[in-house]
Amino acid sequence: MLPMLLILAAPLAEPPPGHFYNRPGATLAMRDTALRQCRAITTGPMVETSRPLTPPIGTAPDLPRPYVRTADTIGECMTMAGWNLYALSPREQARWRRLSESARSGLLERWTGALRPTWGRFVRKGRGAGLLRGRP
Numbered sequence: 624m625l626p627m628l629l630i631l632a633a634p635l636a637e638p639p640p641g642h643f644y645n646r647p648g649a650t651l652a653m654r655d656t657a658l659r660q661c662r663a664i665t666t667g668p669m670v671e672t673s674r675p676l677t678p679p680i681g682t683a684p685d686l687p688r689p690y691v692r693t694a695d696t697i698g699e700c701m702t703m704a705g706w707n708l709y710a711l712s713p714r715e716q717a718r719w720r721r722l723s724e725s726a727r728s729g730l731l732e733r734w735t736g737a738l739r740p741t742w743g744r745f746v747r748k749g750r751g752a753g754l755l756r757g758r759p
Contacts, residue, residue, distance in 0.1 A: 641716060644706040646749060647734045651728075654706070661700035703748050707735070709743030718742075 644654055669722065698708060711719065734740040 705749035
């Protein structure tokens with residue numbers, strides 16, 4: 624239980640300027656909550672299946688299936704929760720790095736809740752209707 628609380632309480636670093644999540648009407652606080660929840664879901668306690676159980680009990684249908692981790696589980700979770708993913712071009716990333724901290728915060732707030740963000744290339748549409756609490 625304590626490791627799960629640590630995951631939920633861990634501060635979220637500002638996302639790298641290569642991508643950002645968007646959901647019309649959302650705020651940065653809502654995005655941070657969804658990211659924390661997705662991090663808890665995707666990195667929570669799991670059973671280690673890389674070593675065989677000795678001896679196996681039961682028949683093959685009775686044995687648990689091994690867990691297969693996808694490459695982008697937090698991103699998939701965010702997509703399932705209804706968040707769109709946008710990627711910044713190298714040129715936009717360079718512009719981002721030249722901005723002041725307050726300008727970055729304001730811009731990220733606008734992108735997070737915008738109907739159509741002014742920067743970035745659309746990568747992936749949120750598929751869920753808000754599977755996590757705190758949705759707009």
